[in-house]
Amino acid sequence: MRALVVDDDVVSRGFASAILKRIGFEVEVAATGHDALQRAIIGEPAALVLVDWHLGAPDAGLAVIRQLRALPGTHHTCVCLWSVDRNREIWNIAIHAGANAVLPKPLGPEHMWMLLSRLGVLQAAQNAAAAPALR
Numbered sequence: 001m002r003a004l005v006v007d008d009d010v011v012s013r014g015f016a017s018a019i020l021k022r023i024g025f026e027v028e029v030a031a032t033g034h035d036a037l038q039r040a041i042i043g044e045p046a047a048l049v050l051v052d053w054h055l056g057a058p059d060a061g062l063a064v065i066r067q068l069r070a071l072p073g074t075h076h077t078c079v080c081l082w083s084v085d086r087n088r089e090i091w092n093i094a095i096h097a098g099a100n101a102v103l104p105k106p107l108g109p110e111h112m113w114m115l116l117s118r119l120g121v122l123q124a125a126q127n128a129a130a131a132p133a134l135r
Contacts, residue, residue, distance in 0.1 A: 053083035
């Protein structure tokens with residue numbers, strides 16, 4: 001299971017990466033939207049992309065989500081915006097831009113696991129991992 005964490009804050013990137021690794025993801029990190037898009041087009045699509053809302057600018061994460069969704073092969077990727085902002089308008093804009101969900105920041109390991117399970121990310125990733133064995 002591959003995950004990409006996109007956040008300009010090194011502490012937030014490390015925190016999310018540690019949680020996702022505990023859950024079982026192979027985690028890549030990106031500090032900028034450009035870096036995230038480069039990583040997204042290399043190799044197998046990620047099962048999960050976690051994008052910070054701000055990324056150094058008020059809505060830079062939103063632009064990353066739109067650009068990710070425009071890439072071929074990302075329609076099955078679960079893209080989640082995560083943010084300290086609790087503004088429902090921002091959350092609605094993110095969903096409209098292509099995010100599968102908006103996750104609050106900070107988020108503990110149990111809460112992250114529960115939300116990813118509800119989104120079907122964990123089951124989809126397990127199915128994808130088992131698929132080569134079935135061939």
